[in-house]
Amino acid sequence: MAIGKLYIGRKVRELRDAARATQAQFADRLGISTSYLNQIENNQRPVSAAVLLALAEKFGISLAELSSGEGDRLLSALSEALSDPLFDGYHASLADLKLVTQNAPGLAHALITAHQAYRRSSEQLASMDDRLGRAALTEATPYDEVRDYFHFVDNYLHDLDVAAETLAGELGLGGGENHAALQHHLGTRFGIVVERAVLADDLIRSFNPATRRLLLNAYATPATRDFQMALQIAQLHATDMIERMVREAGFRTAEAADICRIGLQNYFAGALLLPYENFLKRARALRHDLDLLAAHFGASLEQVCHRLSTLQRPGQKGVPIFFARVDRAGNITKRHSAAKLQFARFGAACPLWNVHQAFEMPGRIIRQLAETPDGVRYLCLATQITKGSGGFRAVQPRYALALGCEISDAGSFVYADDLDLDNRAAFEPIGISCRICERHTCPQRAMPPLKSRLAVDHDNRSIIPYRIV
Template structure:
């Protein structure tokens, strides 16, 4: 059987431009003609095996990463947008969408952005009942969605911040499980800032630059206090890097840049507490056991789960992991996937996903083998977490997190032990969202698929009150 043809024009053009070479010079380095390189870059000819080997030899390219499609997130968002009834007259096939994502990703992002704007406008118009003329308050969620998309499409990995955090962790002697003292010591010796107890029980962190004090809630878990200390270090030491990254993101919504800056400081804080290579090695050694990793690094379960989903450093990638946090109403408040599984951008999560069961089993880790409509199988682990602090009368925030991987990597996770990964009946059929899921007989379906043709038979009733094509 012949191998599939690889059209990697954009990637090769981006590589050539990153090393600041003309087509003539780049072609000479590869041992091919400039006209052949021009055809490759314009996707008029596929990349041959000899050219791939030359790229690996002369430019230290990881062939597995270079030739593998990296547009799963963009593909998912594009296919969800095109599923909208707005595009009833057009039905894109998989090959067409792959061509767009691979060769014109900026065009795909522009289409997704237009679809988001259309949805927001439609939702606003639908809510104009007796409040016509009143100011709409949809700006804030839009801002957060925009920032969330920024992190989503950079694969939730910021190389410059990640390596800077790793270097600082080594410099200040941040050892496993001893982060609190080392972080506080560095904050004081490097910046003259001391930790102080916050008197407001609702306060998590407050920095007073004039008094050179960082106030922290003493009743918060140690991992949260360490993270807030790391956040303050990030703000003091990485502001220039963060400002440059946020400014280059091209945000449209007012306030998005500031929210992104906070997100980038958060990213640095997590990378500082859980340095890349050390954490990656521990994750492999402990088989991604969230509790053991949490204990070893003095971090929370959520911090560990989130960090696992960011291990996407070129040349040193971890297992492709998905991570999500969900509230009791079913809203996904954090999401990222380095795996093929991509979360819905609109609507709630699939009710058959085990993350919902976690609220019923406090303190337990719920395991699930699941299969999505595209036939890909996953191991999903979910648990319910509570954030408290401040005593009996303080608010207790409850939410659930889910972390997992494609079943081909399940052997690297302790949570797969004892599960029959080969039995088809062991896998629960889940979807991404009811609005784009095409499973015809799902007993938990809440709404029909967007583009489905519905049939209602008054003489017959099944689990669903309708059928669809």
């Protein structure tokens, strides 16, 4: 496939800064003139195929990494925002969108933030009592702030990941038998006694800083108890690093900062139990067999799926995947995509997506070949999990996990072996959400797409009571 014109000046400049090289030194390593490099960094000229290959060879960066990543996610988010009827009359071309996201990403982020505030205000004002303060409706929720923070760092935090991997090597973690090593480290390094106990109020863990006792729910699974010990280590071992990252994120509220701390602690815990290089190597060897990965590392399916979504280390990237956790009402409670598939920021997921079927077939990994309206095809996997612990009367929330990749990477997954990947008829049409899906004949449509005119035929009726024109 021919490579189109790529204006990646910002990425090239970041690579040069990381190498601590002057423009002259960097240009010499690439075999180009300093003036050409200066033009590339200022997006005045696209990179040539020769320069792309030199970047890949000299710095261990894949071509896909140079031409995708945050730019794709930002481009998707900006395109979705501009599809709102609010911008009716303005139709941005793909070239215009790329120009903004590549040369002025801060402006793109600002526009997306403004649109999010507008959407929240519109949706909430339509359903809430006028007595509620209007000012609160235009602010992003702390949860939204943190979700966007992880989204735009590609769900990979290098310093935190490397620190966890280093500690995992010192403790001998990553082989599936982690409990004793975690408990020993908590005791010898931090003076913490770990005990199993029946905890009230459905608690998973309870730590008393005064007595240095960590109580773990006796009815929780071994994978959950290990994760909670790793989380306790994250709170004590990586405090300074996490606090620095929270400060640098510049959250607007203390609540967002607190939620981000939880996310960063969870990230460290996952990276500690599933150390990067070991996990990436095993994932490739087992061809991403989720059950075998969970068994090898003594982890849960959710921990494995979530970790797969973080394998974005420069020069050591895993397969670009999408990952989501969906509840029975269709709410997406976790989301990340390193693939082209981007989850809708508003509204529910497409009902034709196989993630919804997982609730009907507990204990099974369901496969689906799917195609989005832009023509991109995917291998989609889904399975149901049950959270919580306790007996018959205990509340046990159920979720569906969704994981997948673009069809060009499907060969890396054992689940694709007997599927007809070359038969386009085998791919089911799915969308991102009804709000932005342009499929005119979808029988599952819940609402018309934005910026579309409708025609109603009072004499003829199909499943959907209107036509999209």
